[in-house]
Amino acid sequence: DKGTYPYYMLKEIDEQPNVMRKLASLYTQESGRPNVNQALINTMKQADRIYIVGAGTSYHAGLVGKKLFEKLTHVPTEVHVASEFAYENPLLSDNPFFIFLSQSGETADSREVLVNVNAHDYKSLTITNVENSTLFREATYTMLLHAGPEISVASTKAYTAQIGVEAILAKALGEAKQQVIAEEFDIRQQLGLVATGMQAIIDEKEMIEDLAKKYFVPTSKAFYIGRGIDQTVSLESALKLKEISYVQAEGFASGELKHGTIALIEDGTPVVGIITQKRTANLTRSNLQETMSRGAKTFTIVRNGLAQEGDTIIIPDVDEMITPLLSVVPAQLIAYYTSLNKGLDVDRPRNLAKSVTVE
Numbered sequence: 001d002k003g004t005y006p007y008y009m010l011k012e013i014d015e016q017p018n019v020m021r022k023l024a025s026l027y028t029q030e031s032g033r034p035n036v037n038q039a040l041i042n043t044m045k046q047a048d049r050i051y052i053v054g055a056g057t058s059y060h061a062g063l064v065g066k067k068l069f070e071k072l073t074h075v076p077t078e079v080h081v082a083s084e085f086a087y088e089n090p091l092l093s094d095n096p097f098f099i100f101l102s103q104s105g106e107t108a109d110s111r112e113v114l115v116n117v118n119a120h121d122y123k124s125l126t127i128t129n130v131e132n133s134t135l136f137r138e139a140t141y142t143m144l145l146h147a148g149p150e151i152s153v154a155s156t157k158a159y160t161a162q163i164g165v166e167a168i169l170a171k172a173l174g175e176a177k178q179q180v181i182a183e184e185f186d187i188r189q190q191l192g193l194v195a196t197g198m199q200a201i202i203d204e205k206e207m208i209e210d211l212a213k214k215y216f217v218p219t220s221k222a223f224y225i226g227r228g229i230d231q232t233v234s235l236e237s238a239l240k241l242k243e244i245s246y247v248q249a250e251g252f253a254s255g256e257l258k259h260g261t262i263a264l265i266e267d268g269t270p271v272v273g274i275i276t277q278k279r280t281a282n283l284t285r286s287n288l289q290e291t292m293s294r295g296a297k298t299f300t301i302v303r304n305g306l307a308q309e310g311d312t313i314i315i316p317d318v319d320e321m322i323t324p325l326l327s328v329v330p331a332q333l334i335a336y337y338t339s340l341n342k343g344l345d346v347d348r349p350r351n352l353a354k355s356v357t358v359e
């Protein structure tokens with residue numbers, strides 16, 4: 001039931017702070033330590049490489065997961081699009097461990113990979129929102145997203161819940177492998193900060209709607225750019241905009257634009273810079289400048305404390321490893337309000353199904 005909300009998508013965006021609190025209470029202890037199935041951690045400790053498999057938004061959550069696992073556990077991690085992995089038989093390490101990310105637990109391409117993984121007796125974990133779904137039943141281990149039903153075709157709270165669970169799991173494995181100490185990256189505290197931060201962004205809805213009207217309603221193409229973890233969020237931000245507002249959007253590594261794609265920038269093309277990492281903030285700023293001098297209309301989604309100028313959405317400060325949990329929220333709202341103000345059916349975009357059960 002969407003209650004007083006015009007569309008499920010807005011309700012599901014609004015639910016994200018509570019999902020973060022729920023993950024903190026279910027998967028961490030009062031002390032801040034992760035609370036994750038010990039057998040799962042023991043199995044993962046044996047792995048020499050982690051393979052994350054997903055489609056669409058779940059694949060994008062996997063890209064963030066790679067950063068978390070590599071940073072906190074030092075286990076090399078690959079992320080694969082399910083439909084590609086299924087038929088390309090990528091070379092595997094001696095002791096692989098598979099993580100399946102799927103909101104629905106029913107995506108056919110991901111299932112195809114899992115059938116193969118099981119045929120080889122490799123161990124796996126499914127992170128899903130749907131208990132007893134196919135991917136839930138067929139994996140060795142499972143962790144639930146506890147996000148509540150996601151009805152809108154455009155995935156929002158499942159993406160942030162997937163990243164939340166990956167962060168908890170990476171911290172747990174990192175501690176078990178003695179790559180990170182308990183006192184570092186207090187995941188319980190961080191998820192609390194994220195919840196508060198998400199709420200602060202959501203409270204700025206009206207300002208974000210104004211930006212959507214100014215930049216995105218009048219356009220047929222747009223760019224999100226960033227570096228590192230911000231680049232992965234640029235992909236998800238562009239996907240959200242494409243699927244419900246039909247603006248042709250690209251997410252891009254900001255330093256790569258000038259190697260060809262910048263030719264697409266015209267007078268008035270909107271370009272959004274996502275800037276949450278101190279180390280690369282100035283680089284992305286100068287890449288934005290490059291698009292401005294070719295006529296782009298730019299604005300930024302910036303982590304508090306990093307310099308701002310022009311139209312800006314400020315996101316509250318959290319650990320640099322989990323900024324996607326906050327930087328994606330303005331992009332979700334931009335997509336929502338662009339679709340809404342174009343008079344489209346936000347929850348049921350054309351040509352799309354909520355769960356893709358054919359290969």
Ligand code: F6R
Nearest residue numbers: 056057058102103104107154155
């Ligand atoms: C985008 C979206 C899709 C799904 C993808 C995978 O908003 O919803 O890209 O993320 O079809 O679905 P699941 O996670 O159910 O496997």
